Amino acid sequence: VHPQTRSYARGKLFWQCLNDSNWLVYMSQAYDSIYAWLSAEEREKLEQNLFRPFADFISVGNPQFFNRVHNHSTWGNAAVGMIGLVMGDDELIHRALYGIEDDGLEVGARDNDGGFIKVEGQKVGFLANLEEPFSPDGYYTEGPYYQRYAMLPFLAFSQALHNVKPELDIYGYKDGVMLKAVDALLTLSDADGEFFPLNDGQKGMSWLSRELVTAVDLAYHEGGNDPRLLSIAEKQGRVLLDDAGRSVAAAVRDGKAEPFVNQSVNLSDGPDGDQGGVAILRYGNEDLALVFKYAAQGLSHGHYDKLSLSLYEQGDEVLQDYGLSRFVNIQQKGGGNYLKENKSWAKQTIAHNTLTINETSHFQGKYEIGSQHHSELHFFDASDANVQVVSAVETNAYPGSEMRRTLAMIKHEGFEKPFLLDIFRVESDGKNQYDLPYYYTGQVLEVNFEYDTPAELSALGGANGYQHLYLEGKGKAGSGNTKFSWMNNGRFYTLTSVTHPDDEFLFTRMGANDPEFNLRRDPGFMIRRTETGGTAFASIVEAHGSYSPVTELAVNSRSNIAELKIVHDDADYTAVSVQALDGRESVFIVSNSDASESTQHSLEIGGKVMEWTGPYYYAE
Numbered sequence: 001v002h003p004q005t006r007s008y009a010r011g012k013l014f015w016q017c018l019n020d021s022n023w024l025v026y027m028s029q030a031y032d033s034i035y036a037w038l039s040a041e042e043r044e045k046l047e048q049n050l051f052r053p054f055a056d057f058i059s060v061g062n063p064q065f066f067n068r069v070h071n072h073s074t075w076g077n078a079a080v081g082m083i084g085l086v087m088g089d090d091e092l093i094h095r096a097l098y099g100i101e102d103d104g105l106e107v108g109a110r111d112n113d114g115g116f117i118k119v120e121g122q123k124v125g126f127l128a129n130l131e132e133p134f135s136p137d138g139y140y141t142e143g144p145y146y147q148r149y150a151m152l153p154f155l156a157f158s159q160a161l162h163n164v165k166p167e168l169d170i171y172g173y174k175d176g177v178m179l180k181a182v183d184a185l186l187t188l189s190d191a192d193g194e195f196f197p198l199n200d201g202q203k204g205m206s207w208l209s210r211e212l213v214t215a216v217d218l219a220y221h222e223g224g225n226d227p228r229l230l231s232i233a234e235k236q237g238r239v240l241l242d243d244a245g246r247s248v249a250a251a252v253r254d255g256k257a258e259p260f261v262n263q264s265v266n267l268s269d270g271p272d273g274d275q276g277g278v279a280i281l282r283y284g285n286e287d288l289a290l291v292f293k294y295a296a297q298g299l300s301h302g303h304y305d306k307l308s309l310s311l312y313e314q315g316d317e318v319l320q321d322y323g324l325s326r327f328v329n330i331q332q333k334g335g336g337n338y339l340k341e342n343k344s345w346a347k348q349t350i351a352h353n354t355l356t357i358n359e360t361s362h363f364q365g366k367y368e369i370g371s372q373h374h375s376e377l378h379f380f381d382a383s384d385a386n387v388q389v390v391s392a393v394e395t396n397a398y399p400g401s402e403m404r405r406t407l408a409m410i411k412h413e414g415f416e417k418p419f420l421l422d423i424f425r426v427e428s429d430g431k432n433q434y435d436l437p438y439y440y441t442g443q444v445l446e447v448n449f450e451y452d453t454p455a456e457l458s459a460l461g462g463a464n465g466y467q468h469l470y471l472e473g474k475g476k477a478g479s480g481n482t483k484f485s486w487m488n489n490g491r492f493y494t495l496t497s498v499t500h501p502d503d504e505f506l507f508t509r510m511g512a513n514d515p516e517f518n519l520r521r522d523p524g525f526m527i528r529r530t531e532t533g534g535t536a537f538a539s540i541v542e543a544h545g546s547y548s549p550v551t552e553l554a555v556n557s558r559s560n561i562a563e564l565k566i567v568h569d570d571a572d573y574t575a576v577s578v579q580a581l582d583g584r585e586s587v588f589i590v591s592n593s594d595a596s597e598s599t600q601h602s603l604e605i606g607g608k609v610m611e612w613t614g615p616y617y618y619a620e
Helices: 017-037 040-058 071-087 090-098 126-131 144-164 170-187 210-222 228-236 243-253 341-346
Strands: 265-268 277-283 288-294 308-313 316-319 376-384 387-394 401-410 419-428 432-438 443-447 469-476 481-488 491-498 504-510 523-532 535-548 553-555 561-569 573-580 585-591 600-605 608-613 616-619
Touching: 017 040, 017 071, 017 144, 040 071, 071 090, 071 126, 071 144, 090 126, 126 144, 126 170, 144 170, 144 210, 170 210, 170 265, 210 228, 210 243, 228 243, 265 376, 277 376, 277 387, 277 401, 288 387, 288 401, 316 535, 387 616, 401 585, 401 616, 419 432, 419 573, 432 535, 481 561, 491 561, 523 535, 535 561, 535 573, 561 600, 573 600, 585 600, 585 608, 608 616
Parallel strands: none
Antiparallel strands: 265 277, 277 288, 288 308, 308 316, 376 387, 387 401, 401 419, 419 535, 432 523, 443 481, 469 504, 481 491, 491 535, 504 523, 535 553, 561 573, 573 585, 585 616, 600 608
């Protein structure tokens, strides 16, 4: 085996079986391409001395790698199955599809990232990797970065099975989830085609990857010739050298391409679609895009970030998700592998735009607890482009506390651009410290409260990610609202939050206790509320105006909100009012207890009775 000992499953040619499996997938395609030109003696020599022993090594020689549900094993299953198809080896094909029957592994075995290798009663093999990680909507529980990586073996092996064993109807398996997965993956991207960095996701990975060339071409060829896929193929600028690639190239040549326009969507998570999900609210042609994660743990690549959000404008991050702490294939940084800061920072709750209670991560940051739970969708409604709403509940991240987050993307007549309304409500058995951060990108412009900056920087805390945050400034809330404005890429943004008199506002920056400079030095703004039981946070993130370095003119650089108020809050309803600078007032009400579309509601606020049907109310 390879001399490096970093992997839970060391390879032969490479340091891990995963790379060996990559090699065998491609080698299977190469061998298939020249099979008929080789003599029987040459084929026998290759198969008996290389391919069959290599397939055995990847599978029965490393069951902890091969016999699990994970993107690693998908590559292994595909490698063994594809070389089996070329050689006509039914034993290898069966092993690839259904796994090793008696693998000798103990239930609860773990890989290097802490993920379970074997779970009691879990099916294994390629078909199990189609059933378990994918939801009926095609969302892959490890997140879009790893969905992208796994799509190549999923589709390459599926196409091989489709060609050689059409009786399996592999593209129809689980109600056609393989082709749905391509559409779901494309939807999980910003205006530039870059995938949202959920879980261990690297920023910048996009439609242009080799895996997506395979996915787009095969999805077009086998999935009904969707003309939207052709516009993506045009951007990719290359095709596969097979029938699928020829179909795409000919269709592009004949002018059949149509734009691929992403829409607002709610993608369920879990094999049956009942383990939370990821919602994306979009306005216009990617003018604004909100990503709301209320999903399952995401296997070993999952983060402790229930009810987290990220926000984009025209493909640029406004409120960011950190993604992974890793320099992929850059040897100087941990050999290109995950860095220790991936666990100590990137996976921790405080690294995300969601609520941390008592400086402890969701599920205590323990995989075995987090993998048992998921958030629940309260409702999703994108039927009105001008008022799109998603709401979800998390009851297990902190025992004794229930977190409920409702996000609404609203295009108000008096505002230049849509704004994001964020209502984060907590019910708790006791009093706690609540930290709600927003990790923005850009330069601070102004705030409406006084603050102090320390003479020396120190870490905000000692564990659970807090040890990696420098405290750069601290202020106390004023009366009414707190405002925080910044600029990025020639655009202005303002966060307006409802203020409690004792709230603290912290300026933070990543990079503390990071002697090897593995973390980015990104800034954050945190709302801290202490000694509080049940409470509600209400904020608006407002995109407005622009700045040109050519004309040196700033247009609409200030917030348009005169006042944001919580005008009602109890177990049944939370209501906020938004008053614009021109005096116009709007009201948003969310039903906290009943999300039925047919329920009729009535609520009196300030002597005015408001009546509506469905889970929310909005009026300007």
